[in-house]
Amino acid sequence: MRTTITVESVPAKTPRPKRPNKSELPRHARTILRDLKKDYPVAICELTHESPFQLLAATILSAQCTDARVNMVTPHLFAAYPTAAAMAVADISHVEQLVRSTGFYASKAKNLIGMANGVMTRFNGEVPTKIEDLVTLPGVGRKTANVLRSVAFDLPGLPVDTHVLRLSKRLGLTRDVDPVKVELQLNALLPPKEWGEFSLRMILHGRRICDARKPKCAECRLAKVCPSRA
Numbered sequence: 396m397r398t399t400i401t402v403e404s405v406p407a408k409t410p411r412p413k414r415p416n417k418s419e420l421p422r423h424a425r426t427i428l429r430d431l432k433k434d435y436p437v438a439i440c441e442l443t444h445e446s447p448f449q450l451l452a453a454t455i456l457s458a459q460c461t462d463a464r465v466n467m468v469t470p471h472l473f474a475a476y477p478t479a480a481a482m483a484v485a486d487i488s489h490v491e492q493l494v495r496s497t498g499f500y501a502s503k504a505k506n507l508i509g510m511a512n513g514v515m516t517r518f519n520g521e522v523p524t525k526i527e528d529l530v531t532l533p534g535v536g537r538k539t540a541n542v543l544r545s546v547a548f549d550l551p552g553l554p555v556d557t558h559v560l561r562l563s564k565r566l567g568l569t570r571d572v573d574p575v576k577v578e579l580q581l582n583a584l585l586p587p588k589e590w591g592e593f594s595l596r597m598i599l600h601g602r603r604i605c606d607a608r609k610p611k612c613a614e615c616r617l618a619k620v621c622p623s624r625a
């Protein structure tokens with residue numbers, strides 16, 4: 396359900412906030428965390444799944460694709476291949492057919508079957524929880540591994556996608572553009588139990604308010620602390 400956001404607008408002549416210096420960053424990050432919680436009290440992963448394996452498969456499919464589209468595909472995919480054991484022996488042309496509408500279907504189908512084989516042969520049929528194990532699976536990068544950790548296992552994990560990257564820079568939380576560096580910088584500024592939901596809330600804010608091309612600064616609760624405010 397879409398959250399209705401009501402914020403007091405920042406008066407037009409209020410000077411744009413300065414970029415926080417290093418010693419101000421922890422407090423700045425806490426302010427952003429607190430304000431995001433006000434606007435997005437419920438932060439849940441929108442990919443439909445019933446197990447860590449299914450979330451991993453859905454996250455692989457979500458590359459360059461909307462969650463809504465993935466959620467149209469996965470009921471049919473998981474009806475045919477609900478577990479890693481089933482996916483590991485799947486016919487690739489059938490998987491390709493099922494995931495075609497998510498784009499890049501040939502490599503996604505290959506990765507799904509490869510991931511399932513890796514889970515079966517190297518991790519006794521259980522999706523691993525460690526980031527260094529997760530990223531050894533085909534189609535699984537650090538962002539996907541952190542989705543798994545935070546959503547499926549309730550462990551610390553801060554996925555840095557394009558929204559998190561853009562907002563972190565605009566809000567003055569980082570000057571870096573490398574997702575791994577940004578992840579580690581954000582990790583240092585926020586309590587581990589907040590990492591996953593912080594990422595989900597930044598994604599929601601990026602989709603609804605801080606658009607890549609047309610940020611709606613006049614409607615943004617973070618405008619009072621944002622050094623990139625229009």
Ligand code: SF4
Nearest residue numbers: 605610612615618621
């Ligand atoms: S919408 Fe504007 S004020 Fe809000 S975070 Fe983005 S750039 Fe900053």
